Amino acid sequence: MSDNATLPTLEKLEVASWRDKIFPLALWAIILGLLFRPLLWNDWLQIKAAINPAALSYSWKLLGMDILCVGIVFVVLYWLILGRIGFIALNTFREAVRNRILYFILFFAIVLMMASGVVKELAISASTRIVTDIGLTSISFFGLMAAVFAGISLVYNELERKTIYTIVSKPVHRYQFLLGKYFGLLLTIYVIVAIMSLFFFLVFNYQANTSDEVLEKVLYATNTSGQMQMVDHPGLVKAVFLLKAVVKSFGQSVGNLFGFATGAVSPNLLVAIALIGLRLMIVTAIAVFFSSFSTPALSAVFTVMLFMAGTLNEDILRFGMHLRETAIKEAAGAAIPLAAYIKVNLAYLAALVVPNLDSLDVNSEILHGDKVNVWRFSVLYAFSYTGIVLLGAILIFRKRNFK
Amino acid sequence: MKVVETFGLSKTYVQDVLGTEYGRIKFRLRNRKVDALKDLSFSVEQGEIFGLLGPNGAGKTTTIKILMGIHFASRGTATLMGRPLGDLEVKRRIGFLPENPYFYDYLKGYEFLQYYGQLYGMPKRRLNARIEELLDLVGLSHAANLPLKGYSKGMNQRIGLAQSLLNDPQLVILDEPQSGLDPLGRKEVRDIILKLKEEGRTVLFSSHILSDAEMICDRVAILFKGELINIGRMNELLSAKTYQYELIVSGLQADKMDALKKGASKVLDANHESMLIYTEEAQAQEAIRTAIQHGGAIRSLTPRTETLEEYFIRNVKKGGEKRA
Numbered sequence: 205m206s207d208n209a210t211l212p213t214l215e216k217l218e219v220a221s222w223r224d225k226i227f228p229l230a231l232w233a234i235i236l237g238l239l240f241r242p243l244l245w246n247d248w249l250q251i252k253a254a255i256n257p258a259a260l261s262y263s264w265k266l267l268g269m270d271i272l273c274v275g276i277v278f279v280v281l282y283w284l285i286l287g288r289i290g291f292i293a294l295n296t297f298r299e300a301v302r303n304r305i306l307y308f309i310l311f312f313a314i315v316l317m318m319a320s321g322v323v324k325e326l327a328i329s330a331s332t333r334i335v336t337d338i339g340l341t342s343i344s345f346f347g348l349m350a351a352v353f354a355g356i357s358l359v360y361n362e363l364e365r366k367t368i369y370t371i372v373s374k375p376v377h378r379y380q381f382l383l384g385k386y387f388g389l390l391l392t393i394y395v396i397v398a399i400m401s402l403f404f405f406l407v408f409n410y411q412a413n414t415s416d417e418v419l420e421k422v423l424y425a426t427n428t429s430g431q432m433q434m435v436d437h438p439g440l441v442k443a444v445f446l447l448k449a450v451v452k453s454f455g456q457s458v459g460n461l462f463g464f465a466t467g468a469v470s471p472n473l474l475v476a477i478a479l480i481g482l483r484l485m486i487v488t489a490i491a492v493f494f495s496s497f498s499t500p501a502l503s504a505v506f507t508v509m510l511f512m513a514g515t516l517n518e519d520i521l522r523f524g525m526h527l528r529e530t531a532i533k534e535a536a537g538a539a540i541p542l543a544a545y546i547k548v549n550l551a552y553l554a555a556l557v558v559p560n561l562d563s564l565d566v567n568s569e570i571l572h573g574d575k576v577n578v579w580r581f582s583v584l585y586a587f588s589y590t591g592i593v594l595l596g597a598i599l600i601f602r603k604r605n606f607k
Numbered sequence: 608m609k610v611v612e613t614f615g616l617s618k619t620y621v622q623d624v625l626g627t628e629y630g631r632i633k634f635r636l637r638n639r640k641v642d643a644l645k646d647l648s649f650s651v652e653q654g655e656i657f658g659l660l661g662p663n664g665a666g667k668t669t670t671i672k673i674l675m676g677i678h679f680a681s682r683g684t685a686t687l688m689g690r691p692l693g694d695l696e697v698k699r700r701i702g703f704l705p706e707n708p709y710f711y712d713y714l715k716g717y718e719f720l721q722y723y724g725q726l727y728g729m730p731k732r733r734l735n736a737r738i739e740e741l742l743d744l745v746g747l748s749h750a751a752n753l754p755l756k757g758y759s760k761g762m763n764q765r766i767g768l769a770q771s772l773l774n775d776p777q778l779v780i781l782d783e784p785q786s787g788l789d790p791l792g793r794k795e796v797r798d799i800i801l802k803l804k805e806e807g808r809t810v811l812f813s814s815h816i817l818s819d820a821e822m823i824c825d826r827v828a829i830l831f832k833g834e835l836i837n838i839g840r841m842n843e844l845l846s847a848k849t850y851q852y853e854l855i856v857s858g859l860q861a862d863k864m865d866a867l868k869k870g871a872s873k874v875l876d877a878n879h880e881s882m883l884i885y886t887e888e889a890q891a892q893e894a895i896r897t898a899i900q901h902g903g904a905i906r907s908l909t910p911r912t913e914t915l916e917e918y919f920i921r922n923v924k925k926g927g928e929k930r931a
């Protein structure tokens with residue numbers, strides 16, 4: 205057989221040039237770059253802003269960071285398009301939309317609306333807490349459901365219906381297919397999370413904008429003799445005010461989505477949602493990993509199990525440390541018995557293999573009003589863990605015979 | 608140049624403990640092995656129509672899957688356009704239609720072709736022009752804006768054929784391109800394959816229906832139970848000599864018929880006609896003369912050379928006995 209030196213050369217083919225794509229690419233880079241800015245600026249989620257909200261006001265430095273964000277996204281998008289990954293991702297997103305996977309949002313909206321209706325009667329601080337709790341919990345939950353459900357079914361469909369046959373016959377590497385699927389899923393899940401967050405912020409801002417105190421100020425005015433008096437046509441005034449409040453809340457919520465702590469939404473909340481995004485990034489990678497070689501049912505079970513173990517990661521680690529301490533104590537200076545040694549290390553190994561979702565979860569801190577502190581390392585960890593899981597999936601997928 | 612070349616290609620499907628051959632984890636106590644392909648070597652020359660023939664389970668699809676990088680060979684290697692399998696530059700120049708194709712439910716015909724064209728990296732303008740051209744070629748222009756969900760089996764086959772030609776391929780590999788089509792559709796596919804050859808492309812296709820293949824193939828390889836039984840030009844494989852004459856006559860009385868039947872190797876009677884089969888030319892001539900003498904009418908006389916079908920039955924039977 206011929207070796208590399210004697211390979212016949214094939215004449216050059218015309219391919220699409222980057223010039224065809226420059227405008228849509230730039231547009232998407234701006235939108236996505238700005239969406240990801242809460243992750244990048246704020247000094248990598250070091251919650252400077254949480255301690256000092258003034259740090260959030262726009263400055264030249266932040267403008268520089270934004271331009272950097274857009275630039276990075278542009279380069280990434282360019283790479284994705286060049287390797288066809290982008291087309292596969294967009295088609296995956298299209299499948300998700302047309303298969304109505306976005307309906308998850310509807311459940312969320314209903315839950316949130318009902319909750320905020322119920323808590324209306326409560327004092328403002330209590331109702332804020334409850335809305336925060338329900339909002340964050342259900343964004344996490346429905347995001348997880350979407351990640352598991354879409355992550356598994358959209359990869360599996362392609363294998364089961366054998367569309368993979370024609371994909372691998374195109375000039376596309378297998379890893380590009382898998383990454384395309386992954387990014388498409390991530391796009392789907394982030395759109396779902398973004399829309400849910402928008403609802404969430406909207407409820408928040410609207411509640412603040414229409415609190416009893418604010419309403420009182422609108423409906424009552426001091427007259428010339430210094431007495432409080434109800435304005436003329438209070439019903440009309442109230443209706444106009446509420447309408448304005450909706451528009452204002454919507455504007456504020458869109459600002460929140462792009463990382464501005466406008467309105468009643470605290471920077472902490474933005475961070476909490478960004479962290480949900482990081483957790484879902486990991487979960488989606490796990491779902492893709494399992495469905496690259498296993499059945500949908502098993503993949504779902506494994507993914508959910510790993511997710512649950514992941515939320516207990518720090519407990520596993522603590523358990524390992526506990527085992528170690530008792531073993532040392534019991535050995536009382538002598539060598540630790542092998543069985544105990546193995547047990548300790550198994551616990552450590554489990555903590556290593558299972559994703560550490562604990563450190564990416566600040567929901568309870570926010571609810572208890574504790575200071576939110578995200579370790580810089582956790583963010584790096586999320587990206588590394590995702591990368592390793594995807595690498596594993598690619599290695600399995602690369603040498604696989606398709607059914 | 609040899610466009611396709613295989614060297615001792617073999618494939619053994621193993622359902623291992625993790626059964627990942629089937630894409631799922633399955634626990635089994637015993638491994639089950641299927642030798643789907645045994646030591647297959649053949650080559651396809653530039654510009655020819657090459658048929659990969661054999662009954663179901665012969666290993667045609669396995670061969671094609673290995674060539675397309677869907678499965679990996681257990682032993683042996685292959686090259687496409689002189690390069691090892693999996694080369695992206697080669698894939699840019701190949702078109703492929705899988706067996707019983709099925710595509711994305713949620714896409715419209717046009718969107719589907721656009722997506723696949725993007726995977727080839729085709730410039731938008733050229734892609735759109737090409738899509739129009741291909742939809743016309745496969746007769747789906749009317750269905751371009753219908754979702755694939757509503758496509759019939761035949762329409763799926765047609766859109767599959769269209770996607771295999773998007774990139775103006777130099778080599779087209781088609782797995783059972785005529786399955787799922789009615790006789791008219793089969794003829795259309797045949798015409799398309801001939802047109803591809805006229806345009807200088809190489810076509811490798813598989814079929815278990817021999818009559819589809821024998822009219823258009825330059826060369827064929829015949830597979831049976833994973834083994835190459837024979838390979839060669841059509842006229843080399845088949846004996847060109849006429850081996851029987853089919854005579855159809857009508858309007859003869861029964862006693863006169865008996866005279867005709869005497870030399871015939873086989874007789875088939877319909878209501879008013881009879882088909883008589885002779886193995887010697889002289890017998891057939893004699894029979895025609897007798898029939899005309901007695902006022903009968905000659906409906907037709909067909910000299911028959913061996914068909915691929917018959918060749919196949921003859922050889923596969925031999926092969927089967929050898930193995931038994």
Ligand SMILES: Nc1ncnc2c1ncn2[C@@H]1O[C@H](COP(=O)(O)OP(=O)(O)O)[C@@H](O)[C@H]1O
Nearest residue numbers: 607620641643662663664665666667668669670
């Ligand atoms: N994925 C697979 N796993 C196990 N056996 C298979 C698989 N694919 C095909 N086979 C077996 O390999 C043999 C050849 O199949 P195939 O190549 O599809 O034949 P053909 O296309 O000529 O009908 C058959 O016996 C079939 O059962």
Ligand SMILES: [Mg+2]
Nearest residue numbers: 667668706783
């Ligand atoms: Mg087949």
